[in-house]
Amino acid sequence: MANPGVRWNFKDAKRLQRYLDRLDPGKRASVSDAVMVDLGKLVKADVQENQIIRNRGEHAPPLPTRLTWRTGHLTRSIGTDNSGAPKRYVVGTPVRYGPQHELGLKPYPRRAFLEPAAQKVVPRDAPKLFRKALTRAQSRP
Numbered sequence: 001m002a003n004p005g006v007r008w009n010f011k012d013a014k015r016l017q018r019y020l021d022r023l024d025p026g027k028r029a030s031v032s033d034a035v036m037v038d039l040g041k042l043v044k045a046d047v048q049e050n051q052i053i054r055n056r057g058e059h060a061p062p063l064p065t066r067l068t069w070r071t072g073h074l075t076r077s078i079g080t081d082n083s084g085a086p087k088r089y090v091v092g093t094p095v096r097y098g099p100q101h102e103l104g105l106k107p108y109p110r111r112a113f114l115e116p117a118a119q120k121v122v123p124r125d126a127p128k129l130f131r132k133a134l135t136r137a138q139s140r141p
Helices: 014-022 025-053 073-077 098-103 113-138
Strands: 006-009 079-081 090-093
Touching: 006 079, 014 090, 025 079, 025 090, 090 113
Parallel strands: none
Antiparallel strands: 006 090, 079 090
């Protein structure tokens, strides 16, 4: 994803990093890569389906704390970038007005859409994904 834009880097999640540091180095790469790719897909889906509010109409007034769907351009632009793996897994958008809403840059109030999705998905789904990936890794010779 080219700049300008906004993104959330999973490596910022300290709890995930501590967990990965405790894994057997022989299994860490395949396990962490599979989980991070899956988490990125889940965060992307949550942003598109839950964080950007739909069905308010193109001319409805903006909400003060939640981003609303207008033309669909921002929603369609949300993507994942795993090209920096295994050090960086990114969910973000290259749309110019993404940072204005995510960070609350003038003249817009903060209406984050990436961070809330990550804060919801990572604690809810990461443990299950890690258990599945570890089970798969342990069953391989």
